[in-house]
Amino acid sequence: MVETLVTNRFKTFAIRQIQESITEPANTVFYGFASKHTPYTAGDSVPPAIGNSPKETKLDPYRSMLFGKKLENSNVKLMVPRVNWTANTVYDMYDHRDTSLFSKDFYVSVDAGSQYHVYKCLYNANGAVSSEEPSFNESVAEAALYANNDQYYETSDGYQWRYMYSVDDVTFEKFATTNWMPVVANTSVESAATDGAIDVIKVDSSGANYNNYDSGEFDESQLKVGGDSTLYHISSSANTTEGFYGNTILHITGGDGAGEYKRVANSYITAGAVAVKLESAFTTEPTAGSTYELSPEVKVTGDGTETINCVARAVINSTSSNSVHQVEIIERGEKYVFATAEILTGSTGNTVITAANVAPIISPIGGHGADPFEELGATSISFVTEFANNEGGYISTDNDYRQFGIIQDPKFSNVVIYTNKVSNDLLVGSDGTFVEDETWYQFKKIKLYSQGTTIASANTIEANESDTVYDEFINIGDYVYITDTANNDHFISQVNSLDANTITLDESVTFSSGNVSVYIATLTANGTVNTVESGGIRADNVSAMINTDRLIIGATSKAIGTVSDIELNNTYSNTATFATFTQMKQYVGSVVGTFIEDEFVYQSNGTANVATGYLHSAVTAGDTTVYLTETEGVFTVGGVITGNTSGATLTISDKYNGELEPNSGDIVYLQNDVPISRANTQTETIKVILEL
Numbered sequence: 001m002v003e004t005l006v007t008n009r010f011k012t013f014a015i016r017q018i019q020e021s022i023t024e025p026a027n028t029v030f031y032g033f034a035s036k037h038t039p040y041t042a043g044d045s046v047p048p049a050i051g052n053s054p055k056e057t058k059l060d061p062y063r064s065m066l067f068g069k070k071l072e073n074s075n076v077k078l079m080v081p082r083v084n085w086t087a088n089t090v091y092d093m094y095d096h097r098d099t100s101l102f103s104k105d106f107y108v109s110v111d112a113g114s115q116y117h118v119y120k121c122l123y124n125a126n127g128a129v130s131s132e133e134p135s136f137n138e139s140v141a142e143a144a145l146y147a148n149n150d151q152y153y154e155t156s157d158g159y160q161w162r163y164m165y166s167v168d169d170v171t172f173e174k175f176a177t178t179n180w181m182p183v184v185a186n187t188s189v190e191s192a193a194t195d196g197a198i199d200v201i202k203v204d205s206s207g208a209n210y211n212n213y214d215s216g217e218f219d220e221s222q223l224k225v226g227g228d229s230t231l232y233h234i235s236s237s238a239n240t241t242e243g244f245y246g247n248t249i250l251h252i253t254g255g256d257g258a259g260e261y262k263r264v265a266n267s268y269i270t271a272g273a274v275a276v277k278l279e280s281a282f283t284t285e286p287t288a289g290s291t292y293e294l295s296p297e298v299k300v301t302g303d304g305t306e307t308i309n310c311v312a313r314a315v316i317n318s319t320s321s322n323s324v325h326q327v328e329i330i331e332r333g334e335k336y337v338f339a340t341a342e343i344l345t346g347s348t349g350n351t352v353i354t355a356a357n358v359a360p361i362i363s364p365i366g367g368h369g370a371d372p373f374e375e376l377g378a379t380s381i382s383f384v385t386e387f388a389n390n391e392g393g394y395i396s397t398d399n400d401y402r403q404f405g406i407i408q409d410p411k412f413s414n415v416v417i418y419t420n421k422v423s424n425d426l427l428v429g430s431d432g433t434f435v436e437d438e439t440w441y442q443f444k445k446i447k448l449y450s451q452g453t454t455i456a457s458a459n460t461i462e463a464n465e466s467d468t469v470y471d472e473f474i475n476i477g478d479y480v481y482i483t484d485t486a487n488n489d490h491f492i493s494q495v496n497s498l499d500a501n502t503i504t505l506d507e508s509v510t511f512s513s514g515n516v517s518v519y520i521a522t523l524t525a526n527g528t529v530n531t532v533e534s535g536g537i538r539a540d541n542v543s544a545m546i547n548t549d550r551l552i553i554g555a556t557s558k559a560i561g562t563v564s565d566i567e568l569n570n571t572y573s574n575t576a577t578f579a580t581f582t583q584m585k586q587y588v589g590s591v592v593g594t595f596i597e598d599e600f601v602y603q604s605n606g607t608a609n610v611a612t613g614y615l616h617s618a619v620t621a622g623d624t625t626v627y628l629t630e631t632e633g634v635f636t637v638g639g640v641i642t643g644n645t646s647g648a649t650l651t652i653s654d655k656y657n658g659e660l661e662p663n664s665g666d667i668v669y670l671q672n673d674v675p676i677s678r679a680n681t682q683t684e685t686i687k688v689i690l691e692l
Helices: 008-021 054-063 169-175 187-192
Strands: 030-035 065-071 076-081 107-111 115-123 152-154 160-168 180-183 198-205 214-217 231-233 248-254 261-270 273-278 291-301 311-317 323-331 340-343 357-362 380-388 400-408 415-420 439-447 452-454 460-463 479-484 489-498 502-505 513-533 536-540 551-554 560-568 580-582 585-592 600-604 609-621 623-633 640-643 649-656 666-677 683-691
Touching: 008 076, 008 380, 030 380, 054 065, 054 623, 054 666, 065 380, 065 400, 076 169, 115 169, 115 180, 115 198, 160 169, 160 180, 160 187, 160 198, 169 180, 169 380, 180 380, 198 291, 198 323, 248 273, 248 311, 340 357, 380 400, 400 683, 415 513, 439 479, 489 513, 585 609, 600 623, 623 649, 666 683
Parallel strands: none
Antiparallel strands: 030 065, 030 400, 065 580, 076 180, 076 380, 107 115, 115 160, 152 160, 198 357, 214 291, 231 273, 248 261, 248 291, 261 273, 291 311, 291 340, 311 323, 380 683, 400 666, 415 536, 415 560, 439 513, 439 551, 452 460, 452 513, 460 502, 479 489, 479 513, 489 502, 513 536, 551 560, 585 623, 585 649, 600 609, 600 640, 609 623, 640 649
């Protein structure tokens, strides 16, 4: 039987791709949308479950869709389970061996008022409760690991924390829920991370009878015995067996030389007292009054990939059979991918009854803080949609909705794209004539160094310069745009093959020129020509990323123009950025009576209904516009829409379909809810968290 695992790292990678796709040149576009203004079949008190069928996840939501709003990068964040620091709680510590790490509380969020700070727990004081929250202002430095300004903190309760990032309170509260909180990058923390460091050596079992330790305060007679800068007397109670304190570390803990350490090579009696012989002299020598601790060295063994060795010492608990209380890191080391550790004893005289079991904890790839998304297990993403009153007049504030969804990359229909000529940007229209049903492209262009030569009816571009290296900048499948501005010729096609000096295209070039400019074309939007109109085209299947002041070119006609304006369903302005859409069908005309929200409406031929729907709202501004959903059949201009309950009528003088191409894009999320009433004085904030 095969055992498989999809790693957390891959899940984080996949979820990041969703977020990054929003800002890439050929963007993915997401919209949050409201849907269904009519009551559920069984009533609104209990929202019904959604079946995972094409009908319930695409066809029905489109038929009842009301309006939507584009989700910008600022509306999206990666998320992790929320863990608020709470006093007298035992937190788990990071351990690279822990197979259930990401289901544990090994990090915390601290509410600091205008900021939320997030810290990772590196050491939990052997499973003690955390009684002091990690804080920038209340941290203490301990040895080199916890030096100032390196984002490591040890609190008075013995916990050791790594600062990860901060989120301002506005952003935090925008995305956070009771169970989730956002993750953000902190470049300062990332740049300070040390790859393969060992920040903690965990004591899995404490052992007993580690007697090769000592501590005290130096007096003048103990310093540099006999003038030897590597020889120091220790306390009078020290073990006199020669070599007993070999393999220990002499650490200066206070006074002159504080923070320095040296390995002890040997110990023996000299000048009437036990002395330790150091491997080398201190850089800053201790003086009378300096305090010291002599502790067993913890030997860390890697596999040879480490570039800086880890140095650590065992802190002995004299009240518990001289067991190992903690391992203190003196030098963290670097580039470890494997490590074991053992606590050393002297060369003679120290028989350990029970050996301690200690394990080096290797930092994540890149080091603690290098990648907060991977390190904290961000495998969820939050989309926050805010429908702010009428969004400047572009979405309805009438009626209610009871379904919300997220749609990816929908296409727009009935879009008029006005263009100016490239040859003379003061003239409306295009160079060449677009043709109905052809695909058009909008693109960004990057000019290549060399001019080229083309021949009409041939599909190659030959570089004019011998040192051209097309194949270093262009790949097969890329789009290439060429132009000869002197003759106002333009062409675009995909690359079929290439070498340093020749590009072979999928299509034959339509003109001959010995001086074409060659551009890499990154497609940013596309669509289909419905009709050619004065000064532009009316298009369907339009990507939401189309922009003004950029070129569009016909794939068949090779007609080209610069987009000057965009009109959607006869409306300018906000639609130029496709920030919102209205998907209800709109019927304009003269009204008699007053329609009722959600009522069934119909158009009759005198003997039967030829079209039906449900009325969302009726808005009067001169003429009256009624907005319908869930329509069946075709309401015709000149016909009458009748309210089944109210008896109100509207004689249709004009009509508009929804602004999205029916059933385009992918609905990636749906939720049924209780009815949410709209008003021009409120904002609805909807938070959606998708988990992998």
